[in-house]
Amino acid sequence: MKLLFTSGRTIRQGEQLYYKDNPKYTEQTSLCYINPLDLVEIGVFDGDLVRIKSCEGETVFKVVETRDVQQGMVFIPCGPHANSILHSHTHGTGAPDYKWLDVDVVPAEEGDRILSAWEILESEGGLRYDNTYPGVLTKSPDGDCVVEDVTCPLCGCLCDDIKLTIKDNDIVGVDNGCALCSGKFLAKERLKAPIMRTENGWKDISYDEAIEYTADILLKAKRPLLFGWSGTYGEAQCVGVSIAEAIGGVIDNCSSICHGPSIMAIQEAGHPGCTLGQIKNRADLIVYWGSNPIESHPRHMSRYSMYPDGFFLKDAFRDRKLIVVDIRETDVAKNADEFVKIKPGGDYAVFSALRAIVRGRSDVVPETVSGVKKTQLIRVAEMCMNAKFGVFFTGIGLTESPGKYKNVRNGIELVDELSRHTKFTLTPMRGHWNVYGTNQTFTYMGGYPYAMDFSRGTAFYNPGETSTVDLLLRGEVDACIIIGSDPGAHLPRKCNEALSKIPCVVIDPFPSMSTATANVQIPVAICGIDAEGTAYRLDSIPLWVKKVLEPTQPNDEEILTRIYDIIARKKGIVKSEDKIKAQSAEWEARK
Amino acid sequence: MNELLIRNAYVIDPVNGVNGEIRDITVKDGKIVESVGSRAVVVDAKGHLTLPGGIDSHTHICGTKVNFGRYMSPEDMRAGRGRAQPHMHAVSGYSVPTVYANNYRYSAMGYTTILEGAMAPMEARHTHEEFRHMTLHDTMANTLFDGNWSVMEAIAEGDLKKAAAVVAWTLSAVKGFGLKLTNPGGSEMWGFGKNVSCIHQKVDHFGVTPAEIIEYMIRANELLKLPHSVHLHCNNLGKPGNYKCTLETMNRTPDLNDKRQSLYLTHVQFHSYGGSKWSDLCSKSDDIAWMVNRKPQVAIDMGQVMFGKTTTMTADGPMEFNLYRMYHNKWSNHDVELETASGIIPVFYSRKNLVNSIMWAIGLELALQVKSPWQCMLTTDSPNGAPFVKYPEITALLMSRKYRDEELSRTHPDTEKRTLLHSLDRELDWYDIAVMTRSAQAKALGVTGLGKGHLGVGADADIAIYPVKVGDIDPTVEYEKVIKALSQTEYTIKKGLIVCRNGNCLVEGRNTVYWVDPQVPDEYRLENDPEFIKKFERYYSVKLSNYPVRESYMHENYRIETHPDFD
Ligand code: SF4
Numbered sequence A: 001m002k003l004l005f006t007s008g009r010t011i012r013q014g015e016q017l018y019y020k021d022n023p024k025y026t027e028q029t030s031l032c033y034i035n036p037l038d039l040v041e042i043g044v045f046d047g048d049l050v051r052i053k054s055c056e057g058e059t060v061f062k063v064v065e066t067r068d069v070q071q072g073m074v075f076i077p078c079g080p081h082a083n084s085i086l087h088s089h090t091h092g093t094g095a096p097d098y099k100w101l102d103v104d105v106v107p108a109e110e111g112d113r114i115l116s117a118w119e120i121l122e123s124e125g126g127l128r129y130d131n132t133y134p135g136v137l138t139k140s141p142d143g144d145c146v147v148e149d150v151t152c153p154l155c156g157c158l159c160d161d162i163k164l165t166i167k168d169n170d171i172v173g174v175d176n177g178c179a180l181c182s183g184k185f186l187a188k189e190r191l192k193a194p195i196m197r198t199e200n201g202w203k204d205i206s207y208d209e210a211i212e213y214t215a216d217i218l219l220k221a222k223r224p225l226l227f228g229w230s231g232t233y234g235e236a237q238c239v240g241v242s243i244a245e246a247i248g249g250v251i252d253n254c255s256s257i258c259h260g261p262s263i264m265a266i267q268e269a270g271h272p273g274c275t276l277g278q279i280k281n282r283a284d285l286i287v288y289w290g291s292n293p294i295e296s297h298p299r300h301m302s303r304y305s306m307y308p309d310g311f312f313l314k315d316a317f318r319d320r321k322l323i324v325v326d327i328r329e330t331d332v333a334k335n336a337d338e339f340v341k342i343k344p345g346g347d348y349a350v351f352s353a354l355r356a357i358v359r360g361r362s363d364v365v366p367e368t369v370s371g372v373k374k375t376q377l378i379r380v381a382e383m384c385m386n387a388k389f390g391v392f393f394t395g396i397g398l399t400e401s402p403g404k405y406k407n408v409r410n411g412i413e414l415v416d417e418l419s420r421h422t423k424f425t426l427t428p429m430r431g432h433w434n435v436y437g438t439n440q441t442f443t444y445m446g447g448y449p450y451a452m453d454f455s456r457g458t459a460f461y462n463p464g465e466t467s468t469v470d471l472l473l474r475g476e477v478d479a480c481i482i483i484g485s486d487p488g489a490h491l492p493r494k495c496n497e498a499l500s501k502i503p504c505v506v507i508d509p510f511p512s513m514s515t516a517t518a519n520v521q522i523p524v525a526i527c528g529i530d531a532e533g534t535a536y537r538l539d540s541i542p543l544w545v546k547k548v549l550e551p552t553q554p555n556d557e558e559i560l561t562r563i564y565d566i567i568a569r570k571k572g573i574v575k576s577e578d579k580i581k582a583q584s585a586e587w588e589a590r591k
Numbered sequence B: 001m002n003e004l005l006i007r008n009a010y011v012i013d014p015v016n017g018v019n020g021e022i023r024d025i026t027v028k029d030g031k032i033v034e035s036v037g038s039r040a041v042v043v044d045a046k047g048h049l050t051l052p053g054g055i056d057s058h059t060h061i062c063g064t065k066v067n068f069g070r071y072m073s074p075e076d077m078r079a080g081r082g083r084a085q086p087h088m089h090a091v092s093g094y095s096v097p098t099v100y101a102n103n104y105r106y107s108a109m110g111y112t113t114i115l116e117g118a119m120a121p122m123e124a125r126h127t128h129e130e131f132r133h134m135t136l137h138d139t140m141a142n143t144l145f146d147g148n149w150s151v152m153e154a155i156a157e158g159d160l161k162k163a164a165a166v167v168a169w170t171l172s173a174v175k176g177f178g179l180k181l182t183n184p185g186g187s188e189m190w191g192f193g194k195n196v197s198c199i200h201q202k203v204d205h206f207g208v209t210p211a212e213i214i215e216y217m218i219r220a221n222e223l224l225k226l227p228h229s230v231h232l233h234c235n236n237l238g239k240p241g242n243y244k245c246t247l248e249t250m251n252r253t254p255d256l257n258d259k260r261q262s263l264y265l266t267h268v269q270f271h272s273y274g275g276s277k278w279s280d281l282c283s284k285s286d287d288i289a290w291m292v293n294r295k296p297q298v299a300i301d302m303g304q305v306m307f308g309k310t311t312t313m314t315a316d317g318p319m320e321f322n323l324y325r326m327y328h329n330k331w332s333n334h335d336v337e338l339e340t341a342s343g344i345i346p347v348f349y350s351r352k353n354l355v356n357s358i359m360w361a362i363g364l365e366l367a368l369q370v371k372s373p374w375q376c377m378l379t380t381d382s383p384n385g386a387p388f389v390k391y392p393e394i395t396a397l398l399m400s401r402k403y404r405d406e407e408l409s410r411t412h413p414d415t416e417k418r419t420l421l422h423s424l425d426r427e428l429d430w431y432d433i434a435v436m437t438r439s440a441q442a443k444a445l446g447v448t449g450l451g452k453g454h455l456g457v458g459a460d461a462d463i464a465i466y467p468v469k470v471g472d473i474d475p476t477v478e479y480e481k482v483i484k485a486l487s488q489t490e491y492t493i494k495k496g497l498i499v500c501r502n503g504n505c506l507v508e509g510r511n512t513v514y515w516v517d518p519q520v521p522d523e524y525r526l527e528n529d530p531e532f533i534k535k536f537e538r539y540y541s542v543k544l545s546n547y548p549v550r551e552s553y554m555h556e557n558y559r560i561e562t563h564p565d566f567d
């Protein structure tokens, strides 16, 4: 049966982010959610296996029956299974069609089975690595202690109220955090030493060798790519930009595959926004549009939008209204005052209809728009105009479906329209804890928030051309550094195939899906646990992410600085401290 | 032990009363000294114009708002791109340059100390992060208090000391330098999409007026003995008829400090408009200058507009939205909880447009009518009026009536009817310009004593040598030469290091962030106030313990400790 594929985060998949080599991760990412009526037509039941085929290939999934998914659609948690059948065309935006793919779903055949995540990566040319270190890689503090007000390095909420209980150099308790947060703080199974892929499998190498190797492939490459960055801190990102500049490479971050289109929209239309505290103190209308905070930002509603105390709201809980706009009836949609169920791909038209109504031209709006009744649209528009302070939280449901950045632009223009009547703001639900930080540091260092290409000697930016998925699809990249991200789990099949063929270094504390496509992986201390640095919350508030344990491994900034030093030496670039010394020496010499 | 001997310098050093003497300047370990040994490195200034390093007392170079201007404007990034040089990074950006671009371009113009005009306390860490890369400049940040809830609550209670305590705690916590008010009261009102009209309208809920906020903050500032005065962006920016609001604000200013002004009014060009709507807009620079001339307790900066493309960015959120409704290009807004607001839009100032032409004229009129250059500093409120790279052109306009007339003749034909620029004969000289670009700033910021803005013994060896012999050109006619000379120094020296030569930045320097740390009595320390702690934890979206920027976060920094008398 022909269905429309859409992928997205689930909390179960999120909990397993640091355990991707574990069968539980495979179990979560190989599920597919289908409406019971469609199941009847396909001829399968809850729990059965199906084959899902696309233009790119096919793979086996296990069926979950649910009415939350509209007829005609199949929802798959994001991960290697979904991406193994996803094509790599971005329509000039850099972001793949994670939310929009025509597929054929048929019952599985005799002998079909679900592939593990590793098997999928191996089918894309990778090699599994399952020799993680079960022990503790930090060295102190000994004894018991509790650290309060720790910042959680997981999602864009960047909650800074986490309480960690530490016992003998080991985090044993996480309070205040959500399930994703505990998943990360309690994660073990890190990589102990740098590893290198050889003909006979993986071997351990020294940090020196790994760093030399990395500098070497970057220096030799014609079109090197430095990708990731949202999982590391600002200080390390700045070194990354300097490396890219020195080698004339491309530096890109995860925005290019998630909220890059939001940024493109902002570059066209601007961004009427505010900090999250402004929202909690004032907003009486919260709209989540194409975003599912319960799964992706679990504490977003309790800390910043629906449930906290608000200075200007007497009875915060009652005074706030919630509107959810989505193609699926997510858990947050079930609790909404108004759930606007849109046909997939219909966001742009719904924004346009609302703009018309707000402008007083409801006469031009047809009886239904993208499956939404006009009466409901008028109700929603009135709720918006009658709010004292309203906010749109926009998700990747807008950026990864047809229309992409135009959807977000239309949303911004609706806010612009509403701002003539009342106070309204819009905030993209940035995903990774420091993905907004990558945009900040890239911008102040080089001028552009992502997809920054230094091959011309100056910074150049053109998403769709200089963005990771497009570069990999065109086969341009001839060496790649991956840091603070896991493209193995999140890029479409063709991209991973391309990465498997070129020299590729992963800088990451954990073996991840990307390990499979790497030639070398360099383990590092984790920001928020045994490393520290600056991160930007999804509303651009900069926070300090603390270190709670003493590391035995170097951190990202140290590794990158050593790589930069080698490159700078070979390229004849003088570092600032050396420059000052050189001038002093010159002065001494003249004496 | 670096020693430097600058020979044959044509020195103008207004703080020390030096006006065009040929001198030697001797430098040791980054400071100006009486003499150096015979083995000092010699720089031959060849009789060229030599000034203390330039100081910008109001510009926007680092922080959340500035970076958002870059982030939303790839077209602006492209307009200012430059390749990496042997010792310089690649740069991007014309009106909102990248940090390195700001760093190099200011240095090439002979500037060495820069004040970021508006830092939201909650986002201070971002400003300091960028400051780290401003390697050729000492920096400091004005800290925004215009919509600060705790300040407004203290004022509503009539408690000056409490208001001062809030300022003290915040400045120390965020490593800020000056007390900035941007459209006081207006940013809080903008939280619900409203604004205040001039200075007597009460802010909703808090029940205080902008006039009260300004007055309390001036008194609190002096109580805390801060080096700089209150730094005010008046209410009603950019509105026809706003000059009355500006005049009244100036007239109310008490004179509380004998070393400097008690109130610094920034980008006053934008606040000197007569008329009642855009169609009858006219210049009221004469009234404003008249007031400045009789009030030693105020100092202003120009906020000159220059024709061309730029980006406006201020903490004045409602003003930016109004401006957007006129230009309709793109609009960003960013309100900061419990503190302030901000907005950004790109603009194009056209000489064919009457309003823009009037704005252009008003800035120059202010500088020409304020009698003492110590009371009127040369700025564009960069990038709001124009990017700072336009300073040399503005200088040339102030020095040459001929140049002004030529430019005026190319503006909208009605400009003369609405302005008085054509009637002003004054032509500033090099001494005036030296005052308006460094010495007055040092005085206004209260950092002369810290060795800024002059070349006396003990001062920081921040020195700019421009490729021009003052006696050889007539600035009243050879304005092209003035522009060329001021656009690029022969040498920019920062703390005794030659950091820029003929536009090439030779090394990255040693930069310091200046911040203030007023010591208030224990009973006024906010961290001991349970009520403050409770409110903070309840209404901010970060934990109190994570709010302050720790000293360890900063690279080189200089803490200015003050000891207020609270009894
Ligand atoms: S909501 Fe996000 S930042 Fe907050 S605890 Fe959960 S994962 Fe961490």
Ligand SMILES: [Zn+2]
Pocket (backbone or CB within 6 Å): B058, B059, B060, B117, B118, B266, B267, B314, B381, B384
């Ligand atoms: Zn300003």
